[in-house]
């Protein structure tokens with residue numbers, strides 16, 4: 001390979017590597033809401049990961065809300081909702097159920113940690 005071509009190849013390879021890192025990984029989570037709890041209640045991802053969530057309300061309607069990531073999803077009893085978002089802000093963020101049919105849903109909380 002001649003020299004300019006070799007340099008071009010190196011440039012392309014490092015550009016592809018860099019953009020893959022910027023876009024993050026795809027992280028999938030299956031979360032169950034039951035007995036006024038999320039399971040799992042703690043999600044850990046890296047900044048810029050694409051987070052795909054499959055959320056099932058097993059026993060009664062529950063919701064999954066995050067103020068920070070502007071998520072507001074509701075699942076009826078026995079139903080599943082799927083959604084995704086880009087974890088583009090680092091930090092520790094609460095998610096919670098905001099349904100009012102049962103008082104104990106006020107304590108239904110989880111944590112999303114974005115490193």
Ligand SMILES: [Cu+2]
Pocket residue numbers: 033036061062063097098099105108
């Ligand atoms: Cu709930």
